[in-house]
Amino acid sequence: MGRTDEYVWQRGEEEPVSEGVLEAVTTVANCSSLELPPLQESVDVDSLNRLFVPPRRVQTVQFEYAGYEVTVEPECIRVSERS
Template identity: 40%
Template sequence: MDTRTAAGQAFSDGGGPIADVLWAVAEADDCDPTELPPLGDVIDPDAFERLVAESSSLVRISFAYAGYEVEAYPDGTVRIRDRSEE
């Protein structure tokens, strides 16, 4: 099982946690973020950003998106795991 971690990497050039997730998944999928399905179809973007911004470092936000299991942490870490390899 291949897990990719983007810890402390500024994928989105400061675009926030939503952009970090999009860039991390796009990199794992070898595509442009604009080619991915809308993230808003999977999660509530406003609630996600609030959770990341207001949570302690012990919180992990996990969801399935575009064939990947995504884990996002308040410290900016985004972990991507290909669900087809489970």
């Protein structure tokens, strides 16, 4: 069960993970993606996208981005404020 202060973004199967992360964080932060720092400053975007493309699937990747804790799983992206 997720934390109560956690936002869960259901990832589209064809959607690159990096796009899902940006959509999830902009939703939580209530801002435009232009107002956020470049995602590449927090994680290697190309590698992140490749980790969730079959057959190379990992279970979880976690990193900090724009003041949020981001957890990427195969079906969803979880975003919560850093504690």
